[in-house]
Protein backbone atom coordinates (compact mmCIF):
# COMPACT_ATOMS: atom_id res chain seq x y z
CA UNK A 1 0.00 0.00 0.00
CA UNK A 2 1.40 3.37 -0.92
CA UNK A 3 1.20 6.32 1.39
CA UNK A 4 1.18 9.97 0.57
CA UNK A 5 4.09 11.76 2.20
CA UNK A 6 3.07 14.63 4.39
CA UNK A 7 5.00 17.38 6.15
CA UNK A 8 5.11 15.13 9.21
CA UNK A 9 6.64 12.20 7.33
CA UNK A 10 10.03 11.80 8.98
CA UNK A 11 11.08 8.81 6.88
CA UNK A 12 12.27 11.06 4.07
CA UNK A 13 14.59 14.01 4.52
CA UNK A 14 12.71 17.29 4.18
CA UNK A 15 13.83 19.57 1.39
CA UNK A 16 15.82 22.19 3.22
CA UNK A 17 15.74 25.75 1.92
CA UNK A 18 19.00 26.62 0.16
CA UNK A 19 20.74 29.96 -0.35
CA UNK A 20 19.44 30.06 -3.98
CA UNK A 21 15.88 29.46 -2.65
CA UNK A 22 16.40 32.43 -0.32
CA UNK A 23 17.83 34.59 -3.13
CA UNK A 24 14.76 33.75 -5.27
CA UNK A 25 12.55 35.49 -2.69
CA UNK A 26 13.59 38.95 -3.91
CA UNK A 27 10.38 40.94 -4.25
CA UNK A 28 8.25 37.95 -3.16
CA UNK A 29 6.57 37.16 0.15
CA UNK A 30 8.65 38.37 3.13
CA UNK A 31 11.40 36.08 4.38
CA UNK A 32 10.93 35.08 8.02
CA UNK A 33 14.26 34.93 9.85
CA UNK A 34 15.24 34.42 13.48
CA UNK A 35 18.41 33.74 15.41
CA UNK A 36 19.05 30.38 17.10
CA UNK A 37 22.02 29.37 19.23
CA UNK A 38 20.96 25.95 20.54
CA UNK A 39 19.43 22.65 19.43
CA UNK A 40 16.18 22.96 21.43
CA UNK A 41 15.50 26.47 20.13
CA UNK A 42 16.32 25.42 16.55
CA UNK A 43 13.85 22.51 16.86
CA UNK A 44 11.08 24.85 18.05
CA UNK A 45 11.66 27.52 15.39
CA UNK A 46 12.54 25.37 12.36
CA UNK A 47 9.00 24.80 11.11
CA UNK A 48 8.15 28.50 11.24
CA UNK A 49 11.07 30.30 9.63
CA UNK A 50 12.95 30.42 6.33
CA UNK A 51 16.35 31.28 7.84
CA UNK A 52 17.92 30.34 11.18
CA UNK A 53 20.87 32.63 11.86
CA UNK A 54 23.47 31.51 14.37
CA UNK A 55 24.33 35.11 15.24
CA UNK A 56 27.44 36.36 16.99
CA UNK A 57 24.93 38.27 19.15
CA UNK A 58 25.22 35.07 21.23
CA UNK A 59 28.29 36.71 22.78
CA UNK A 60 25.96 39.26 24.35
CA UNK A 61 22.76 37.21 24.73
CA UNK A 62 24.20 33.87 25.93
CA UNK A 63 27.63 34.80 27.28
CA UNK A 64 26.78 38.21 28.76
CA UNK A 65 29.44 40.34 27.07
CA UNK A 66 28.71 44.00 26.24
CA UNK A 67 29.78 43.63 22.62
CA UNK A 68 30.20 40.84 20.06
CA UNK A 69 33.94 41.38 19.65
CA UNK A 70 35.26 38.54 21.85
CA UNK A 71 33.26 35.74 20.20
CA UNK A 72 35.59 33.02 18.87
CA UNK A 73 35.22 31.04 15.63
CA UNK A 74 35.22 27.75 17.59
CA UNK A 75 32.25 29.01 19.63
CA UNK A 76 30.32 29.87 16.46
CA UNK A 77 31.14 26.41 15.07
CA UNK A 78 29.91 24.62 18.22
CA UNK A 79 26.60 26.52 18.22
CA UNK A 80 26.30 26.25 14.43
CA UNK A 81 26.58 22.45 14.60
CA UNK A 82 23.87 22.34 17.29
CA UNK A 83 21.46 24.44 15.20
CA UNK A 84 22.12 22.75 11.84
CA UNK A 85 21.78 19.30 13.46
CA UNK A 86 18.45 20.09 15.09
CA UNK A 87 16.77 21.66 12.03
CA UNK A 88 15.62 20.23 8.72
CA UNK A 89 13.67 22.97 6.95
CA UNK A 90 15.33 26.35 7.49
CA UNK A 91 18.42 27.60 5.69
CA UNK A 92 21.05 27.79 8.43
CA UNK A 93 23.49 30.74 8.28
CA UNK A 94 26.39 31.22 10.71
CA UNK A 95 27.95 34.62 11.53
CA UNK A 96 31.69 34.87 10.99
CA UNK A 97 32.91 36.51 14.21
CA UNK A 98 35.13 39.58 14.54
CA UNK A 99 38.72 39.11 13.29
CA UNK A 100 37.94 35.81 11.52
CA UNK A 101 37.56 37.37 8.02
CA UNK A 102 38.62 41.05 7.91
CA UNK A 103 42.33 40.35 7.32
CA UNK A 104 42.13 38.96 3.77
CA UNK A 105 39.92 37.00 1.39
CA UNK A 106 42.17 34.00 2.07
CA UNK A 107 41.62 34.22 5.84
CA UNK A 108 37.88 34.57 5.25
CA UNK A 109 37.79 31.51 2.97
CA UNK A 110 39.81 29.35 5.39
CA UNK A 111 37.47 30.16 8.28
CA UNK A 112 34.22 30.09 6.28
CA UNK A 113 35.21 26.67 4.90
CA UNK A 114 35.65 25.39 8.47
CA UNK A 115 32.17 26.68 9.34
CA UNK A 116 30.51 24.91 6.41
CA UNK A 117 32.50 21.68 6.83
CA UNK A 118 32.18 21.41 10.63
CA UNK A 119 28.58 22.61 11.19
CA UNK A 120 26.43 21.54 8.24
CA UNK A 121 25.26 25.13 7.76
CA UNK A 122 24.79 26.27 4.14
CA UNK A 123 26.14 29.83 4.35
CA UNK A 124 28.06 32.38 6.39
CA UNK A 125 27.25 36.01 7.17
CA UNK A 126 29.86 38.74 7.43
CA UNK A 127 29.61 42.45 8.23
CA UNK A 128 30.73 45.28 5.97
CA UNK A 129 30.11 47.00 2.64
CA UNK A 130 32.44 48.08 -0.16
CA UNK A 131 35.54 47.17 1.88
CA UNK A 132 34.28 43.54 2.00
CA UNK A 133 33.25 43.29 -1.69
CA UNK A 134 36.48 41.58 -2.76
CA UNK A 135 36.15 39.04 0.08
CA UNK A 136 32.49 38.31 -0.70
CA UNK A 137 33.33 37.72 -4.40
CA UNK A 138 36.27 35.49 -3.40
CA UNK A 139 34.06 33.30 -1.17
CA UNK A 140 31.08 33.21 -3.55
CA UNK A 141 33.33 32.07 -6.43
CA UNK A 142 34.67 29.22 -4.26
CA UNK A 143 31.43 27.64 -3.10
CA UNK A 144 30.73 29.66 0.04
CA UNK A 145 27.34 31.42 -0.07
CA UNK A 146 27.60 34.77 1.73
CA UNK A 147 24.91 36.81 3.44
CA UNK A 148 25.98 40.46 3.81
CA UNK A 149 25.26 42.84 6.69
CA UNK A 150 25.34 46.65 6.38
CA UNK A 151 24.12 49.70 8.29
CA UNK A 152 24.62 49.25 12.03
CA UNK A 153 27.39 46.64 12.02
CA UNK A 154 27.93 45.63 15.68
CA UNK A 155 31.50 44.37 15.10
CA UNK A 156 32.38 48.02 14.26
CA UNK A 157 30.93 49.30 17.57
CA UNK A 158 34.21 51.00 18.51
CA UNK A 159 34.58 52.71 15.12
CA UNK A 160 30.91 53.75 15.06
CA UNK A 161 31.00 55.05 18.65
CA UNK A 162 28.13 52.84 19.89
CA UNK A 163 25.10 50.87 18.73
CA UNK A 164 23.46 53.85 17.01
CA UNK A 165 21.18 53.95 13.98
CA UNK A 166 22.86 54.73 10.63
CA UNK A 167 21.83 56.84 7.66
CA UNK A 168 20.79 59.91 9.66
CA UNK A 169 22.67 62.41 7.45
CA UNK A 170 23.23 62.48 3.69
CA UNK A 171 26.78 61.14 3.88
CA UNK A 172 25.74 58.17 6.04
CA UNK A 173 22.73 57.47 3.82
CA UNK A 174 24.96 57.47 0.72
CA UNK A 175 27.42 55.15 2.47
CA UNK A 176 24.72 52.59 3.41
CA UNK A 177 23.37 52.66 -0.16
CA UNK A 178 26.83 52.26 -1.71
CA UNK A 179 27.60 49.43 0.72
CA UNK A 180 24.35 47.61 -0.10
CA UNK A 181 25.07 47.88 -3.85
CA UNK A 182 28.67 46.69 -3.38
CA UNK A 183 27.62 43.62 -1.37
CA UNK A 184 24.92 42.72 -3.90
CA UNK A 185 27.23 43.24 -6.90
CA UNK A 186 29.94 41.15 -5.21
CA UNK A 187 27.66 38.11 -5.27
CA UNK A 188 26.08 37.85 -1.81
CA UNK A 189 22.79 35.90 -1.84
CA UNK A 190 21.00 38.09 0.71
CA UNK A 191 21.70 41.20 2.78
CA UNK A 192 20.89 42.13 6.38
CA UNK A 193 20.23 45.85 6.83
CA UNK A 194 20.43 46.72 10.53
CA UNK A 195 19.64 49.92 12.44
CA UNK A 196 19.16 52.12 9.39
CA UNK A 197 16.75 54.97 8.72
CA UNK A 198 13.57 53.62 7.16
CA UNK A 199 13.84 55.68 3.92
CA UNK A 200 17.42 54.55 3.38
CA UNK A 201 16.60 50.86 3.99
CA UNK A 202 13.67 51.14 1.58
CA UNK A 203 15.86 52.73 -1.10
CA UNK A 204 18.59 50.11 -0.57
CA UNK A 205 15.99 47.36 -1.01
CA UNK A 206 14.99 48.89 -4.35
CA UNK A 207 18.63 49.36 -5.37
CA UNK A 208 19.83 45.75 -4.99
CA UNK A 209 19.01 42.51 -6.77
CA UNK A 210 19.17 40.29 -3.67
CA UNK A 211 16.65 40.08 -0.82
CA UNK A 212 17.17 42.53 2.02
CA UNK A 213 16.46 41.34 5.56
CA UNK A 214 15.66 44.18 7.92
CA UNK A 215 16.29 44.59 11.66
CA UNK A 216 15.41 48.12 12.69
CA UNK A 217 15.22 48.98 8.99
CA UNK A 218 11.91 49.00 7.03
CA UNK A 219 8.76 46.92 6.58
CA UNK A 220 9.50 47.17 2.83
CA UNK A 221 12.58 44.96 3.19
CA UNK A 222 12.29 41.52 1.57
CA UNK A 223 12.34 39.90 5.01
CA UNK A 224 12.77 40.58 8.71
CA UNK A 225 15.02 39.19 11.44
CA UNK A 226 15.10 39.56 15.22
CA UNK A 227 17.13 38.04 18.01
CA UNK A 228 14.82 35.28 19.28
CA UNK A 229 15.52 35.91 22.98
CA UNK A 230 14.49 39.56 22.45
CA UNK A 231 11.04 38.69 21.08
CA UNK A 232 10.57 36.05 23.80
CA UNK A 233 11.39 38.43 26.64
CA UNK A 234 14.47 36.42 27.63
CA UNK A 235 17.21 38.98 27.07
CA UNK A 236 16.79 41.51 29.86
CA UNK A 237 14.81 44.66 30.44
CA UNK A 238 16.69 46.92 27.99
CA UNK A 239 16.31 45.93 24.34
CA UNK A 240 16.85 47.95 21.15
CA UNK A 241 13.95 50.06 19.87
CA UNK A 242 13.45 47.70 16.91
CA UNK A 243 12.46 44.77 19.15
CA UNK A 244 8.82 43.76 19.53
CA UNK A 245 8.03 41.40 22.40
CA UNK A 246 5.80 38.50 21.39
CA UNK A 247 6.03 36.66 24.72
CA UNK A 248 7.22 37.22 28.28
CA UNK A 249 9.09 33.98 28.89
CA UNK A 250 11.40 35.75 31.33
CA UNK A 251 8.50 36.00 33.80
CA UNK A 252 7.50 32.38 33.09
CA UNK A 253 11.05 31.23 33.92
CA UNK A 254 11.10 33.23 37.15
CA UNK A 255 7.71 31.90 38.23
CA UNK A 256 8.73 28.30 37.53
CA UNK A 257 12.00 28.76 39.46
CA UNK A 258 10.11 30.30 42.40
CA UNK A 259 7.61 27.38 42.55
CA UNK A 260 10.45 24.85 42.36
CA UNK A 261 12.30 26.64 45.17
CA UNK A 262 9.18 26.64 47.37
CA UNK A 263 8.56 22.92 46.78
CA UNK A 264 12.18 21.91 47.43
CA UNK A 265 12.22 23.89 50.68
CA UNK A 266 8.88 22.36 51.81
CA UNK A 267 9.96 18.86 50.61
CA UNK A 268 6.89 18.74 48.31
CA UNK A 269 9.40 18.00 45.52
CA UNK A 270 10.36 15.29 44.74
CA UNK A 271 7.03 13.48 45.08
CA UNK A 272 6.20 9.79 44.51
CA UNK A 273 6.10 10.19 40.70
CA UNK A 274 9.66 11.49 40.63
CA UNK A 275 11.15 8.72 42.79
CA UNK A 276 12.30 5.13 42.18
CA UNK A 277 10.49 2.80 44.59
CA UNK A 278 10.02 -0.93 44.72
CA UNK A 279 6.61 -2.00 43.43
CA UNK A 280 4.24 -2.57 46.34
CA UNK A 281 2.23 -5.77 46.78
Ligand SMILES: Nc1nc(=O)c2c([nH]1)NC[C@@H]1CN(c3ccc(C(=O)N[C@@H](CCC(=O)O)C(=O)O)cc3)CN21
Pocket residue numbers: 056057060061068154162163164165195227230235239240241242
Ligand atom coordinates in the same frame (compact mmCIF):
# COMPACT_ATOMS: atom_id res chain seq x y z
N1 LIG B 1 19.87 41.00 22.38
C1 LIG B 1 20.43 41.52 21.28
N2 LIG B 1 19.62 41.97 20.30
C2 LIG B 1 20.16 42.52 19.19
O1 LIG B 1 19.39 42.90 18.27
C3 LIG B 1 21.58 42.59 19.06
C4 LIG B 1 22.37 42.08 20.10
N3 LIG B 1 21.78 41.59 21.21
N4 LIG B 1 23.73 42.06 20.02
C5 LIG B 1 24.35 42.30 18.74
C6 LIG B 1 23.67 43.41 18.08
C7 LIG B 1 23.82 44.71 18.87
N5 LIG B 1 22.60 45.34 18.59
C8 LIG B 1 22.14 46.49 19.21
C9 LIG B 1 22.42 46.71 20.54
C10 LIG B 1 21.93 47.83 21.18
C11 LIG B 1 21.15 48.76 20.48
C12 LIG B 1 20.62 49.94 21.19
O2 LIG B 1 20.65 49.99 22.40
N6 LIG B 1 20.08 50.91 20.47
C13 LIG B 1 19.38 52.03 21.08
C14 LIG B 1 19.75 53.33 20.42
C15 LIG B 1 21.09 53.79 20.85
C16 LIG B 1 21.40 55.15 20.25
O3 LIG B 1 20.85 55.50 19.18
O4 LIG B 1 22.20 55.87 20.86
C17 LIG B 1 17.89 51.86 20.86
O5 LIG B 1 17.12 52.41 21.65
O6 LIG B 1 17.50 51.18 19.90
C18 LIG B 1 20.90 48.52 19.13
C19 LIG B 1 21.38 47.39 18.51
C20 LIG B 1 21.77 44.55 17.70
N7 LIG B 1 22.22 43.20 17.97
Ligand SMILES: CC(C)C(=O)C(=O)O
Pocket residue numbers: 035053054055056057058095149192194215225226227
Ligand atom coordinates in the same frame (compact mmCIF):
# COMPACT_ATOMS: atom_id res chain seq x y z
C1 LIG C 1 20.89 40.46 14.62
C2 LIG C 1 21.49 39.61 13.56
C3 LIG C 1 21.34 40.21 12.20
C4 LIG C 1 22.93 39.29 13.86
O1 LIG C 1 23.85 39.62 13.15
C5 LIG C 1 23.21 38.53 15.08
O2 LIG C 1 22.28 38.00 15.73
O3 LIG C 1 24.39 38.42 15.43
Ligand SMILES: [Mg+2]
Pocket residue numbers: 055056057095
Ligand atom coordinates in the same frame (compact mmCIF):
# COMPACT_ATOMS: atom_id res chain seq x y z
MG1 LIG D 1 25.76 39.25 14.04
